[in-house]
Amino acid sequence: MKQFSSNSLDIGHCLKEGWLQKKSRHINQWRRRWIVLDKKSSTISTFKHKEEYKDPTEHISxxxxxxxxxxxxVDSVQEESKEKLYASFCVHCTYGHTFEFRPVKGSRNRAKSRNESRHKENSDIEKYERQESTEMEESGEDLALPHEVHNEVIEWVESIQSFILSMYLNSSDFSIFVSPKCTTISEVDLSTQSKTPHPIKCLALEESLNRHEKPKKKKKIVKAIAVIIITAMIIIT
Structure with a gap:
């Protein structure tokens, strides 16, 4: 296992890593960064160079x-008279910042070339697809993203969400809210500041309270009866 300086990560604890584009918070420019989801430090770290786990440009707790x-x-970028499309995902922090990520251009281009090669033998299909894309652009509809790009976004989102859930489920001061409106993992709303605990823990908490409440009520009744009897005996005597 490789070890680095104090400003470095132990690569043995990286759950997921890869190239993504990160939008800067100040000038809103997309920059290519090597993204690492680190288990040991519980952070998403960004680096300028691939697999060089030192001097991160940003730590997101x-x-x-x-x-x-x-x-x-869907982000569209006009470049060399060719429209390139990117799926994005965002990471929102409780202190107000929002970080946006998307796959790098190479992923989009590779997916596009693979998609085109499948139809290379049939020029009629290619012609039809180009015509259909033009019609969609004119109508303002979003162009369909290649599955490779879309899946890459979903994989990152699910990896981060799964790690956060496991992190808080194993935490003693666990406090997290999962919206009942969620239908898929990509729609899970995570809030470390919410006072509403996880439904599973909430049920367990209610059950434990109910178990302790009944004996307490019985003890109170017994004490009340004892006080009445003692008071009556004092009055009689």
Whole structure:
């Protein structure tokens, strides 16, 4: 196992890593970064170079995250008269910052080339698809993203969410709210500041309270009867 300086990560604790584009918070520019989900430090760290786990450009604490979700919108970038589409996901922190990520351009280009090669033998299909894409652009509809790009976004979102859930489930000061409206893991709303505990823990808490409440009520009744009897005996004497 490789070891680095104090400003480095132990690669044995990386749960997921890879190239993503991260939008800067100040000038809103997309920059290519090597992203690492680290178990030991419970952080998402960003680096300028691949597999060089030192001098991270940013640390995002898992304990500060309020939610992680894929964005409904699709980012379109006009470059060399060709429109490139990117799926994105955002990481929102409880202290107000939002970090946006998306797959790097290479992933989009590779997916596009693979998609085009499948239809290379049939020019009629290619012509039809180009015509359909043009019609969708003119109508303002979102173009369909290649499965490779979309799946990459979902994989990152699910990896981060799963890690956060496991982190808090194993925590003694666990306090997390999962919205009942959620239908998939990508829609889970995570809030470390919520006073409402996880439904499973909530049920367990209610059960434990009910178990202790009944004996307490019986003890109170017994004490009340004893006080009445003692008071009556004192009055009689």
């Amino acid at each position: 898992m304990y500060a995250l309020s939610f992680v979700m894929p964005l409904a919108r």
